[in-house]
Amino acid sequence: ETGVTQSPTHLIKTRGQQVTLRCSSQSGHNTVSWYQQALGQGPQFIFQYYREEENGRGNFPPRFSGLQFPNYSSELNVNALELDDSALYLCASSRTQTRGAQETQYFGPGTRLLVL
Amino acid sequence: KQEVTQIPAALSVPEGENLVLNCSFTDSAIYNLQWFRQDPGKGLTSLLLIQSSQREQTSGRLNASLDKSSGRSTLYIAASQPGDSATYLCAVLLMEYGNKLVFGAGTILRVKS
Numbered sequence: 209e210t211g212v213t214q215s216p217t218h219l220i221k222t223r224g225q226q227v228t229l230r231c232s233s234q235s236g237h238n239t240v241s242w243y244q245q246a247l248g249q250g251p252q253f254i255f256q257y258y259r260e261e262e263n264g265r266g267n268f269p270p271r272f273s274g275l276q277f278p279n280y281s282s283e284l285n286v287n288a289l290e291l292d293d294s295a296l297y298l299c300a301s302s303r304t305q306t307r308g309a310q311e312t313q314y315f316g317p318g319t320r321l322l323v324l
Numbered sequence: 325k326q327e328v329t330q331i332p333a334a335l336s337v338p339e340g341e342n343l344v345l346n347c348s349f350t351d352s353a354i355y356n357l358q359w360f361r362q363d364p365g366k367g368l369t370s371l372l373l374i375q376s377s378q379r380e381q382t383s384g385r386l387n388a389s390l391d392k393s394s395g396r397s398t399l400y401i402a403a404s405q406p407g408d409s410a411t412y413l414c415a416v417l418l419m420e421y422g423n424k425l426v427f428g429a430g431t432i433l434r435v436k437s
Contacts, residue, residue, distance in 0.1 A: 241424065250328070250413055250427030251368075264424055298367060304423070312358070313417075313425060317367040 212301050212316035220322045226287045229319045231299030233280040239263070240282040241313060242274060243298040251298055257282055258304050286321075294323045326351045330414055330428035337404055338436050345399040345431045347414030352392045355417040359388050359399050362411045362430070371412075372399070404435045 213232045221227050233240055239258045243251035253266035257276035271287040280301070286293055297320075300313035331346045347357070356375045360368040372381045372388040374397070380389040387400040401408060411432050415425040 239423075243425075243427075248429070250415070250429045251425070253424040253426070256424065264420075266424065296365075300425075302423075312370065312373055314370070315360075315368040320365070 212299060212314050214297075214299050214316040214319050216319060217317070218320045218322075220324065221289050222324050223289055223291060225289050225323075226285065227289060227321060229284045229286075229297050229299075229321070231282045231284070231301070231316060233282070233301035234314050237301035237303050237314070238280050239302045239304045240276055240280065241300045241302070242282070242284045243300065244268075245296040245298060245318070246292075247295070254284070263304075289323045291323050294321060296320050326354075326416065326418060326426045328414060328416060328426050328428040330412075330431050332431060333429070334432040334434075336434045336436065339404060339406060341404050341435075342400070342402050343404055343433070345401070345412050345414075345433070347397040347399070347428055349395045349397075349416050349426075351418075352395055353419055354392065355419045355423070357388075357390050357397050358415050358417070358425070359386075359397075360413040360415065362413060364411075368413065401433075404433075406435050406437045408435050409433055 241256040242254040245251040255265040256263045260276045273285045275283045296318045298318045299316045302313040303311045327350045358373045359371045374390040385402040411430040413430045415427040
């Protein structure tokens with residue numbers, strides 16, 4: 209059973225650019241959640257995807273968008289990067305049951321984004 | 325709005341000491357509570373998960389308790405070791421659209437040899 213993987217591990221961008229981060233779910237998982245963790249803080253929920261549709265969103269602006277693919281992998285896209293977007297971006301996969309109950313979320317190693 | 329608070333923010337103890345990390349949350353409508361470990365610059369490792377109907381969970385030297393009515397959880401680490409040095413995060417899973425985890429800011433633990 210493979211775990212959750214994320215790419216790239218590190219990324220440096222300049223203000224105003226766009227970035228795409230990728231996540232591969234753990235085998236058997238159908239749900240992906242994305243979190244942003246600023247230095248010294250706990251992770252903050254960005255959004256969740258289930259069956260290729262957004263299934264909840266945190267307090268993040270529309271320039272944060274995502275996709276989930278038929279194989280349950282996912283992308284996080286951030287447009288018009290700002291300095292405050294510098295953070296560790298964590299992806300978590302889980303299995304949502306047909307009645308909506310969700311099982312444990314398993315986290316990937318994260319992508320560290322630095323915006324200059 | 326659910327808020328999760330962790331106390332203390334940082335803790336330094338000598339090797340071998342038993343210690344307790346505290347977590348509190350403001351809304352008892354949770355699906356479960358989870359404790360994670362995070363090493364510097366790394367992702368999260370799940371340590372213990374307590375379902376809302378449970379009172380405690382144990383794994384090796386770790387014991388976590390949950391008092392949903394008072395909005396509190398503790399993580400007890402017995403016989404601490406230098407390898408336990410890390411940031412410990414508490415998170416609650418909300419029973420709402422999105423099933424999101426709400427995290428505390430974490431407790432930075434340093435175990436001195």
